[in-house]
Amino acid sequence: MTDHHDSVPEAGRRGGHGSPWEAVLYDPARAEGTFLLGLAAARLGRPEAAMRWFRRTVRLQPGWADGWAALADASRRSGRWREAATAYATLLALSPADGAALANLAMLERVAGNPRAAVRRFTRALALDSGQAGTWNNLGNALRDLGATAQAAAAWRTALVLDPRQADALGNLGGARRDQDRFAEAGLLLRRALALAPQHAALHGVLAYALSGEGRLEEAERACRRALVSAPALADSLCTLGLVQQRRGTAGALRWFDRAMVAAPGHPLARFNRGLADLEGGALTDGWAQYACRFAAGRAGRERRFSIPEWRGEPLAGKSLFIWREQGVGDEFLFASCYADAVRQAGRVVIECEPRLLPLFARSFPKAIVRAEQPLRGRALVETVDCDLHIPAGSLPRYLRGGLADFPPRSSWLFPDPARVLERRQQLDGIGGDLRVGIAWRSQLMTVERQWAYLPLGEWGPVLGAPGVTFVNLQYDDCEAEIQRAEARFGVPIYELERLDLKSDFEGTAALTANLDLVIAPANSVAELAGALGVPVWRFGARDWTHLGSGVRPWYPSMRVFHPRAGEPLSAALGRIAAELRRAAALARRAGTEAPGPRLPARPARRVHSQAPSLRRH
Structure with a gap:
């Protein structure tokens, strides 16, 4: 669901103001003065001015931990992630046991797309103070990013043991149950969370998805609309409403996907759903382009990274192409209908398949090299393959099936023993x-x-x-x-x-x-x-x-x-x-x-x- 932010005390960690010497402390030529001026600007809602004063503070006294803490917190609140991360790193060099700094830097690592680093820092923060429910919740979020769903759920449960009223942890655990299709359990957790945070729009959206999974479509639509009352541009809820109305046969259901794309132009689930609708309607060019969002939308296997570029439809003559599997066996059979065309175009093709299919595919595509997919454990983060280009199997139709006329009349493409x-x-x-x-x-x-x-x-x-x-x-x-x-x-x-x-x-x-x-x-x-x-x-x-x-x-x-x-x-x-x-x-x-x-x-x-x-x- 959402992250819990550990806050930095506004008036400094080791001292305050309001003493008889306050006028002296506000001297902009002294670090204490610039620090207090920065706090005053922050309280007045002037974040840019606050950061300018805090920057002067650390220039005047670079070894002062409170100055770096204030700069880091102000930068984070203003969305200046890189500057905030630098400030937190400096703070930790000065105070390695600062658990709040560790937790906040971990959140910035997660925002930057480094969940492994985030997990390490959250774990260090909890080693210093294991009683922080918010940090346990955030650790669960980072573990979920890594696909460690069981460990993530354990972290959220720990957060709830420490604080049963931790609405974010309840929502996250409910979302996990939803992803496991345990919709009834998800609904119970999400309703508990909403009892604590009734205006939490994202929670209403997750509940809507769980209700849809149970087939309770009218209730799901009401939950979507409740979410959108609080957050009209919440793309996840707009997508869910479109899916619910599609299942109910409501005219104009697809407009909700379009609204989601307007609200969040890069939202992968909105683009993916719109792409499926385009493909279903026969608009193949637009549909295939949006179908490429399936990995980011969580609607296919995990996207893989390679040391070679992805094929984008350019001529393959003299090139070698690696085709990798991404979805279930049924999808593999369907996308394999494109393999013979790729083999004809490329100088050399390597096909990856589900291990049980190796002999069937090797016989059916004798001009290609067919390899069994290797287990996920042990794969490099960036894989090296002995080819010039790679492509996930589900992306082949974008370049080989641009229209119905591009489907060959062949009666079969797999051949039994x-x-x-x-x-x-x-x-x-x-x-x-x-x-x-x-x-x-x-x-x-x-x-x-x-x-x-x-x-x-x-x-x-x-x-x-x-x-x-x-x-x-x-x-x-x-x-x-x-x-x-x-x-x-x-x-x-x-x-x-x-x-x-x-x-x-x-x-x-x-x-x-x-x-x-x-x-x-x-x-x-x-x-x-x-x-x-x-x-x-x-x-x-x-x-x-x-x-x-x-x-x-x-x-x-x-x-x-x-x-x-x-x-x-x-x-x-x-x-x-x-x-x-x-x-x-x-x-x-x-x-x-x-x-x-x-x-x-x-x-x-x-x-x-x-x-x-x-x-x-x-």
């Missing part, structure tokens, strides 16, 4: 059915906020009831109990390959998927993998930015999308899929075909080797 495809085909030979359909029903990242985009297997009755269809499980988490309940309820077997780890063995999963006639899935990596393999896939869910203003997802020629219409529940889209599936199965049965898409090659009737995984029913 032929030997494993044959092995999977043999395993599927005995299960029959006019159509063999793979199904998945949720994402691995199942947050409270995202649950509205998925339907549990228990609601798939219309699909599972389609005659002539054999269903194969592609859901990659622990779902055995769900499958058993669905089989018992709907009387339909759902087959699964024994000893195939759908979560970790992407080679095996790709080979299985390539043998299916159709995949039905929501927005998850199963649908993205099927589309990248060129397998017919029916994806259901709300329209999102990846449609790029079209009625399809232009990345995937083999994909059909089924959206709920305005006012419909998601189950309505699944109902339309069920109707289409019944028609496709009937056509396959009448025509003697096996798929609604390209016909699969004939399957040889060979016996499955005993060591290979076999199909099983639950």
Whole structure:
């Protein structure tokens, strides 16, 4: 939330004024006089004059700690961060055990974008005096900047032990719970904070986001508007209001993103949200430019720094390019649709991928060098790569997909292992059915906020009831109990390959998927993998930015999308899929075909080797 500022006593740390000698002390030729004149100017609201007097003070008496403390505090209050930092550093050279100076210098380090240095100084300050709740709160903020979320939460909890009425620490801890999608807990903490600071606009804004995550959209909108009454230009709350109104289907919701960008032109979340809206509407040039703010907005993995420049679309002939992964596996499949184009343009391309994808990507992009992503621990702050240029994978479309006409008609860009495809085909030979359909029903990242985009297997009755269809499980988490309940309820077997780890063995999963006639899935990596393999896939869910203003997802020629219409529940889209599936199965049965898409090659009737995984029913 906010920082707690440790204050410097205004009248000096070792002495005051008001004595019979006060007139003498106000002598501008003496350090004591200039010091008191500076204090007087500060009290009169004349910060520039105060700093001039304090500068004269330290020139007249450079070893006087109180003079440097006053100059540092006045500079900080005026936003002169560099001068303040210099003054605090000098003060600490004179008084190394000055905890207030350490804490204030730490805050300036954080403002300057040096959270590691800030953590070190806050820790030193707390070693001198561990009872400062405000310093514990500030330490938590700096730890959060470093991504040390567990340690940050511990620091905020310590602040609250010392001072249960520390509203900033309550707000910070509530914000952390919100970021973990623990929205109910976040709401309790944020309401406690607001009881202590009812006019705190930022707290109302964070509460609004938590309420939105719980699906309490009307309450979230009220909290946003309460925040904006106190702070009309609060960009975070403007963004949240835009997102809430988007989910509510309110006309003109996007204007709130525009207002946020006017209020804070460099605000990354406002720019990112506006970019997604532009992409969703088909304005690709503006959309891709704003999508570049995803790292600063906290909507992608951590941005990385390299010793080589980032590629900005200039000619790549004779150059080597490093493409690094940044988001989840599903996004990796989508952005990989651009890799072949980059390989054609550059003299040499190095592709980084999620370690589980290494063999699949190495086979699919044989002219590139494919490397597994290395663990975050141990990476250098500035990475060195044996290439001329680098680019995050999600930035490739900005330079390679400027319009819908730039999407190539290729049916696939990932290619499974032929030997494993044959092995999977043999395993599927005995299960029959006019159509063999793979199904998945949720994402691995199942947050409270995202649950509205998925339907549990228990609601798939219309699909599972389609005659002539054999269903194969592609859901990659622990779902055995769900499958058993669905089989018992709907009387339909759902087959699964024994000893195939759908979560970790992407080679095996790709080979299985390539043998299916159709995949039905929501927005998850199963649908993205099927589309990248060129397998017919029916994806259901709300329209999102990846449609790029079209009625399809232009990345995937083999994909059909089924959206709920305005006012419909998601189950309505699944109902339309069920109707289409019944028609496709009937056509396959009448025509003697096996798929609604390209016909699969004939399957040889060979016996499955005993060591290979076999199909099983639950």
